[in-house]
Amino acid sequence: MSLSLIQQEFVVERDDEKCIRCEVCVRQCSFDVHTYDPEYDEIVTNDSRCVGCHRCASLCPTGALVIRRSPLEFKENANWTPGVLNNIYRQAETGGVLLTGVGNDRPYPIYWDHILLNASQVTNPSIDPLREPMELRTYLGRKPEKLEVDMTDEGPRLKTELAPQLKLEIPVLFSAMSYGAISFNAALSLARAAEIAGTYYNTGEGGLHRDLYRYGKNTIVQVASGRFGVHADYLDVAAAIEIKIGQGAKPGIGGHLPGEKVTGPISETRMIPVGTDALSPAPQHDIYSIEDLRMLIYALKEAVEYKKPVSVKIAAVHNSAAIASGMVRAGADIIVLDGFRGGTGAAPLVIRDNVGIPIELAIASVDTRLREEGIRSQASLIAAGGFRSSADVIKAIALGADAVYIGTAALVAMGCHLCQKCYTGKCNWGIATQDPYLEKRLNPDIATRRLVNLLNAWGHEMKEMLGGMGINAIESLRGNRLQLRGVGLTDTELDILGILPAGR
Amino acid sequence: MEMRSEKDISGCSLAGFISESGERISGDVIISSIAVMHERGNGLGGGFAAYGIYPDYRDYYALHLICDDDKSREQAERFIENNFYIECKEPIPTRNVPSITDPPILMRYFIKPMVESGKEDDFVMHAAMKINAEIDGVYVISSGKNMGAFKAVGYPEDVGVFFRLEEYEGYTWIAHGRFPTNTPGWWGGAHPFTILDWAVVHNGEISSYGINKRYLEMFGYRCTLLTDTEVMAYLFDLLLRRHRLPVEIVAKALASPFWEDIERMPPGKRELMMAVRSVYGSALVNGPFAILLGYRDGLIGLNDRIKLRPLVAARKGDMLYIASEEAAIREITNPADVWMPKAGEPVIGRLKGEIQ
Numbered sequence: 024m025s026l027s028l029i030q031q032e033f034v035v036e037r038d039d040e041k042c043i044r045c046e047v048c049v050r051q052c053s054f055d056v057h058t059y060d061p062e063y064d065e066i067v068t069n070d071s072r073c074v075g076c077h078r079c080a081s082l083c084p085t086g087a088l089v090i091r092r093s094p095l096e097f098k099e100n101a102n103w104t105p106g107v108l109n110n111i112y113r114q115a116e117t118g119g120v121l122l123t124g125v126g127n128d129r130p131y132p133i134y135w136d137h138i139l140l141n142a143s144q145v146t147n148p149s150i151d152p153l154r155e156p157m158e159l160r161t162y163l164g165r166k167p168e169k170l171e172v173d174m175t176d177e178g179p180r181l182k183t184e185l186a187p188q189l190k191l192e193i194p195v196l197f198s199a200m201s202y203g204a205i206s207f208n209a210a211l212s213l214a215r216a217a218e219i220a221g222t223y224y225n226t227g228e229g230g231l232h233r234d235l236y237r238y239g240k241n242t243i244v245q246v247a248s249g250r251f252g253v254h255a256d257y258l259d260v261a262a263a264i265e266i267k268i269g270q271g272a273k274p275g276i277g278g279h280l281p282g283e284k285v286t287g288p289i290s291e292t293r294m295i296p297v298g299t300d301a302l303s304p305a306p307q308h309d310i311y312s313i314e315d316l317r318m319l320i321y322a323l324k325e326a327v328e329y330k331k332p333v334s335v336k337i338a339a340v341h342n343s344a345a346i347a348s349g350m351v352r353a354g355a356d357i358i359v360l361d362g363f364r365g366g367t368g369a370a371p372l373v374i375r376d377n378v379g380i381p382i383e384l385a386i387a388s389v390d391t392r393l394r395e396e397g398i399r400s401q402a403s404l405i406a407a408g409g410f411r412s413s414a415d416v417i418k419a420i421a422l423g424a425d426a427v428y429i430g431t432a433a434l435v436a437m438g439c440h441l442c443q444k445c446y447t448g449k450c451n452w453g454i455a456t457q458d459p460y461l462e463k464r465l466n467p468d469i470a471t472r473r474l475v476n477l478l479n480a481w482g483h484e485m486k487e488m489l490g491g492m493g494i495n496a497i498e499s500l501r502g503n504r505l506q507l508r509g510v511g512l513t514d515t516e517l518d519i520l521g522i523l524p525a526g527r
Numbered sequence: 528m529e530m531r532s533e534k535d536i537s538g539c540s541l542a543g544f545i546s547e548s549g550e551r552i553s554g555d556v557i558i559s560s561i562a563v564m565h566e567r568g569n570g571l572g573g574g575f576a577a578y579g580i581y582p583d584y585r586d587y588y589a590l591h592l593i594c595d596d597d598k599s600r601e602q603a604e605r606f607i608e609n610n611f612y613i614e615c616k617e618p619i620p621t622r623n624v625p626s627i628t629d630p631p632i633l634m635r636y637f638i639k640p641m642v643e644s645g646k647e648d649d650f651v652m653h654a655a656m657k658i659n660a661e662i663d664g665v666y667v668i669s670s671g672k673n674m675g676a677f678k679a680v681g682y683p684e685d686v687g688v689f690f691r692l693e694e695y696e697g698y699t700w701i702a703h704g705r706f707p708t709n710t711p712g713w714w715g716g717a718h719p720f721t722i723l724d725w726a727v728v729h730n731g732e733i734s735s736y737g738i739n740k741r742y743l744e745m746f747g748y749r750c751t752l753l754t755d756t757e758v759m760a761y762l763f764d765l766l767l768r769r770h771r772l773p774v775e776i777v778a779k780a781l782a783s784p785f786w787e788d789i790e791r792m793p794p795g796k797r798e799l800m801m802a803v804r805s806v807y808g809s810a811l812v813n814g815p816f817a818i819l820l821g822y823r824d825g826l827i828g829l830n831d832r833i834k835l836r837p838l839v840a841a842r843k844g845d846m847l848y849i850a851s852e853e854a855a856i857r858e859i860t861n862p863a864d865v866w867m868p869k870a871g872e873p874v875i876g877r878l879k880g881e882i883q
Contacts, residue, residue: 147732147814148835155833156785162805169770170806172799179773181799188805397745400806421737493734493815495833496783498808505737 028112030105031071034091035079041087042066048079048088053449053461076442078451110372121372124445124455126272126364126409126431129376134383134516135415139525141506143493150495152486158496159482159489161426163263163403164188164332165356186356187332189243189263191426192221193482194497195416197474198407198430199245199267199336201229203280203289203301204368204445205434208465209454212437214238215467216474223262225428228252228278228303230292236260243334246323248277249303251293255326263357264323265334266316268307271365271408274338274378278303279369284448284457317353324354332356339363339385339408340378344392351393351402359428360385362408366431368455369446382408383422387520390423390502399502413484422520423502436477437470539718539730540564540683541838542850543701543819544859545826549880550845551579554692557700560855562684564704567730567851570626572705572717573686574678576669576726576821577697579882585673587614587637588651588723593714594632595664603658603665610654611638619677624689627681631714635675648723648768655722659751666715666752671724671823673882678703678717686717698882699826701819703728720757722748722764724823729756730851731816731836742809762810763820774827774875780807782832782871819849826876834870841865847876 035056044064048057054072057079059065073090080088097105110121143149150157164186171182197217202210204227211234213224218241225243230252235242239260246253247267258264269275280289280301290297310316320333334357335350337343347358362382367375386406393399406419407428416427435441438452445455453464489497492506500506508525509517517524542560546552557575581589590607594600607613619633640650655667669676674697677690683704687693703718719726733739733755740750740758746769748761759781766777780803784792789800804811815835820827828849830838841848841862848856849868856862868874 143734147734150833156787158786160786162801166806170772170776170802172772172776174773178796179776179799180795181802183802185802185805394741394745399745400809493732494813496808496811496813498804499735499738499811499813501738501808502741503735503737504741506734 027116029109029116030112031073031093033070033073033075034093035068035070035073036089036091037066037068038087038089041085043085045084047082047084051078051082051451053451053458074442074444075440076444076451077440122369122446123372123375123443124366124368124370125441125443126366127375128443131363132381134381134512134520135411135418137509137511138383138418138520138522139508139510140414140417140421140488140492141508142491147493149493150490152483152490155490156495157486157490159193159485161191161194161497162188163191163357163405163425165402166400168400187330189223189332189357190221191223193478193485194420194426195478195481196222196243196405196426196428197224197433198365198428199225199227199243199265200368200430200434201227201280202232202292203229203284203457205455206450206453206457206462206465207232207288208462208467208470209434209437210235212465212467212470212474213433214241215471216478217241219471219475220478222478225265228267229289230294231257231260232288232292246319247303248305248307249301251295251301251303254294258323258327261331263332263334264327265336265357265359266307266319266323267336268310268316269336269338269340269361270367271338271361271363271379271382272367273370273374274340274363275305276370276374277305281448286457289457313349313353316350320354334359334405336361338365339380339382341380343380343385344388347389348392348396348398351398355402357403357405358389359405359407360389361428362406364409365407366409366434367445382406382419384516384519386419386422386424391521413481414488416481417485417488417500418507420497420501421503421506423504425501432477433474436473437465539706540567540704540851540855541702541728541730541817541819542855543699543728543821543826543828544846544848545699545876545878547845547847547876547879549579549698549878549882551696551698551883552700554687554695554697554700556859557702558684558687558692560850560859561687561702561704563855563858564850564852565682565684567706568682568704569706570682571680571707572678573681573683573703574676574717574719574728575683575687575690575692575700575702576674576676576719576721576728577692577695578674578699578724578821578823579697580675580695581637581673582882584614584637587639588647588670588672589675590636590638590670591619591668591675591677592634592636592658593666593668594634596632599662599664600632600634603662606654606658606662607636607638610650611636611640613638620691620694621689622691624681624685626685627679627689630679652722652764653747656747656749656751660749668715669721669726671721671726674724674726674821674823676719676721676726678714678719680714680717698878699821701726701728701821701826715752716754718756719821720752720754720760722760723768725760725763725767726821727756727759727763727818729759729816729818731818731831732814733758733812733816734814735812738809739812759812759818759820762812763822766807766810767822774825774873776803778827778829778871778873779803780810781812782829783811784871785832817851824878828868828874830868830870830872832871838868839865840868840874845879847874849874
């Protein structure tokens, strides 16, 4: 093999005075950066293999390791950046499509950071959530336009029968991540955390492991283009069913779980032979039109006797608003919009970095469109794609979302360091791997607690922000864009977001 | 007149009463009641709504308009002539009061819509929205039957004298003194806000205005009067008239009980409240408020869900009184029973007798 021109991304610096040759780094690194040479009693590092996951540095008992970005000494060039050159070298060497994991990392505008929240002063008291009730509870699902109530001798009685609803104690759910893309322990932790926090997690297209059936009432099961693991029990055990049309990280692209990851339990859960590639087609081959979607929605509703809401997830793309309107009319009880920063276990780099639109604009345009058509109450709206903090969530709700899916943030809570190498199956943190040696590194008890802590922390922060605005129920913020102001945005962006500039 | 904000912020005083037996009472009674709370306003708005004042025209919609000039009045009249039979058209009688300056043209029309029966209310509602939104300089102040709203920039006691309210007799009166902190000098911005025969006077600020407004827009309401109170009137119209919900349920939609309280309710009631909150979440009025709602059949007083604004109620015989301060009630009666309504618990007075 000829010399590789690919520049290494990181430099591993070892303080030899601190290093006690315990070999933790050697054992922890699945990318084989560190090797011990007994002859010289020395640990040799191969920096070029380092992915920057920080596993070795985090576990080094003496703090002997520092990972630095490699000082790439290319001639400065605004157009031909080191990343661009490395990608070309890589493709010239392999002739392949570049793969990556996690969401779009390019410096596109992050609108959340250009939106500010309001707070009450004088004319309206702010409310202290530590002393007064502050409500985040949210119900997702189709709502009737109006209620009918009979007056009886015992008082008013509800006549309207409500469509099935998902009850959330905090308007944050765990996004679809398949067992296969993530480890069993990671899936188990998400399920347990959802149960404790009073919310939901989503199976993705990985089927549902039998051992996770007990968390069914906090589970949203996905029906995607490969239909992996979809059967009667799977639908019956879930709280809701999600039809996946698209994903923010790879709109228009299917999925590919390499055969190496299809171990015994994965094979059983997905209902495919061990070691075969699990290929999810780009489209669902029974959905080539909106009327086809309607048929699948109602087929699933029939299958569960209309006892569970059916959601439809699409990637946020240019004409999301029109598509969303069609989805509502096709019978979707919940619409999920996944923005272009949404994560993935594996996607072609060129797709991840160049396709889709920001979730902020998609929420605003979809919510506005559904209101213009008078059908906003017919479906709930979940936003997904790169939500980093409780402030992002609050802003999304004020723009018009009912709730938010978090995927990447949940993984980070479990220990992910965003090295973007999920597709290799070598996740040193035991999250995006099926390797039994790596998988057992994720302690589900600890990961569960960390996830619950994250939701609790965000919940507290959301209550503080709500109270500051003088609002004590989340529904009074939902779609309440007057609580938002834009900074550093163009008139067109403000217009699409439906918010005023700061100062007005 | 420059409008700087979509939402108006205001303090204010409220007073109102109903004779449940339908006895008609002169307007000078409500003037003396609201005048007691002079200090709660700042002279930038006062207003009244009265029910039962037009017995001779009880079957006609009474359209009260303010018009900036003759041109805008003519434009409005053309629109009215094209859509309604006009039984009577006249300026609203006023007298000179030194503190009330620069009045706009004040007109009233007793009309019937040219539309098949059963659809009159919706027709009038949309016509009022259209006039407010599309005819420059003209605003519909009230549009119900056998009722009217009277409002101006000034202290309410002066506004009452200006409109010669002692000459009117009504079974329900509500009144408002305003303390706005922006959008001053705007007659349309004084309370009450009305649609059809719903009239609302409001003390508070609506933090949920942004979503209440967008929710109402889905049902064809247009919020054009640059103040948050108008959404109250439209919410009552939507929930009470169009969705036909009982008053008690509407109060729970606007000032919802907390989930922790709903959990403790008996089955049946619990499901009902859960449905009300999840279906009408966008109608929840969040933020401090005390309101009085007048309508054909009664008078309702309501506080926000954590009672951040004062509201006192009293009864004597078949009279129900509600006001921001007890003094305003004691000024006009010696009540048998006085109480502080709880947060989110509506005080309801119902017209039971014939209007006398």
